[in-house]
Amino acid sequence: MSPPPLWTRRTTLTAGVSLALAGCVSACGVISAPMLAADSQPEGYPTVAALRFFAEDLARRTGGRMRVEVYPSEQLGSQNDTMELAQFGGIDFVRINAAPLNSLVPETKVPTLPFLFRSIAHMRRAMDGAPGKAILQGLSAHGLIGLAFYDSGARSIYTKDRPVRSPADMRGLKIRVQTSDLFVSMIEAMGGDPTPMAYGEVYQGLVQGVIDGAENNFPSYESSRHFEAAPVYSLTRHVMAPEIFAMSRRRWDMLSDEDRGHVLAAAAASVPVMRQLWDARVLESRRIVEQAGVQIIDDVDRDSFARAMTGVWDDYADTPALRRLVEDIRTMPDADGSRSDA
Numbered sequence: 264m265s266p267p268p269l270w271t272r273r274t275t276l277t278a279g280v281s282l283a284l285a286g287c288v289s290a291c292g293v294i295s296a297p298m299l300a301a302d303s304q305p306e307g308y309p310t311v312a313a314l315r316f317f318a319e320d321l322a323r324r325t326g327g328r329m330r331v332e333v334y335p336s337e338q339l340g341s342q343n344d345t346m347e348l349a350q351f352g353g354i355d356f357v358r359i360n361a362a363p364l365n366s367l368v369p370e371t372k373v374p375t376l377p378f379l380f381r382s383i384a385h386m387r388r389a390m391d392g393a394p395g396k397a398i399l400q401g402l403s404a405h406g407l408i409g410l411a412f413y414d415s416g417a418r419s420i421y422t423k424d425r426p427v428r429s430p431a432d433m434r435g436l437k438i439r440v441q442t443s444d445l446f447v448s449m450i451e452a453m454g455g456d457p458t459p460m461a462y463g464e465v466y467q468g469l470v471q472g473v474i475d476g477a478e479n480n481f482p483s484y485e486s487s488r489h490f491e492a493a494p495v496y497s498l499t500r501h502v503m504a505p506e507i508f509a510m511s512r513r514r515w516d517m518l519s520d521e522d523r524g525h526v527l528a529a530a531a532a533s534v535p536v537m538r539q540l541w542d543a544r545v546l547e548s549r550r551i552v553e554q555a556g557v558q559i560i561d562d563v564d565r566d567s568f569a570r571a572m573t574g575v576w577d578d579y580a581d582t583p584a585l586r587r588l589v590e591d592i593r594t595m596p597d598a599d600g601s602r603s604d605a
Contacts, residue, residue: 297330298355298514301345303337303462305486309544310358310413310506311335313537317356317508321529329522331356341461343442350406352513357407360415361504362443365579370401372579373588375504377449378569383417385597386503387538394591399507408515410530412505414541416480419499420453421489423475426560427497429567430454439465439477445579449501450478452571462487469493478502482541485548490557497560499568508533 300318302311311333318331339345339354342363348354364371373379373394380386389395390412399409420427420438427433433454440446440457450457458474468474469492476493478501484490508530515523553559580589 297332299339300331300333300356300358301339301348301354302333302335302358303342303345304358304483305336308335308482308486309537309540312540313413313533314356314358314508316536317529317533320532321525324525324529325522329525337463341463346407349509349511352511355511355514356410356508357511358413358506358508360441360506362441362446364402364507365443365445367405368398368401369582369585370398370588371507372445373585373592374398375443375445375502376576376579376589377452377501377572378565379589379592380503382597383414383503385595386505387414388597389592389595390505392595394588394595397588402507402509403512406512407509408512409507409509410527411508411534413508413534413537415504415506416482416541416545417498417500418478418480418502418504419497420478420501421476421484421493421496423469423493424495425475426495426558427499428560428562429564430571432497436475437473439468439474445575448575448578449572452575453499453501453568454571465489466492480545481548481552482544485551490552490555494555494557495560496552496557497563499563499565501565501568 300314302308302314304310314331314333314335318333321329321331340348342357342359345354345357346359346363349357361371361375365375374386374390380389390398395412399412402409420433422436425432425436427436430453433450436455437458438450438455439460440450441462442459447457447459458468460468460474465474465477466487466489469477469489476495477489478499479487479489481496484496490496510526515526518526549559576589580586
């Protein structure tokens, strides 16, 4: 199925949103047209598979009344584009990284703080608990309803030819980051030169020498083929920020309480599916890049990087509420059987 045409002008989108939404839900609550879900990752990626599970589960729970069509690979636009479209009501569901939300929703800055989580298990426990609920609730004032957290793994630095073991090794390196002030500050504190750039432009940027490296998890590093242009992967594991699965508040407000419950239940059911797929994908992606000849640097001095983050934490956990949220996460024990990401 071909994706619907992209809106190229926000004014056109805004003018059509109300009519589109009005035609989707009848007075009896039966949804007459499929809802749209967007993801920037390619088909088969764990987050996309989780969205497809969500769509199937939601249809099952509602006897087919609520249907969702999933569009991966930025078919409906970049993460920033789809986030804005969801706020306007032009897209119903989005899977986005927390970083683009940082300037909009202060609570989302907390899980993106570098070296906050001790392990993937610690992150999952925190996001499943009260801290995670507080973060998701912060979205509601900005046109989005937070439904669940998906994994984004442990992000590490990868470069064209220089291993990164300490802040000294970052000196002079132009590192691509997401459009996020926090990520810019983090790379500066790590000793590098941050370069905001769209995800889809990273491969070309590496090949053309616009950037010297980037940072991401193993599955993204592998699926994007960035390892071909930057074959040195240093396990800094500096951020373990989760992804956020959200719904347009405009659509949410049109649902009955019963259907809202179905949406929440289907979203919650998709989380363990995503995590199982994610853990397997991390191991498989690491195997693929190792077989391709990528040099993986294990002996990274994470303590030296962590010590450099004091100013970043002070700058971004900058209210009593955010500092309490940070402390709640720091004091939360790891779940039983905790592990570090591969």
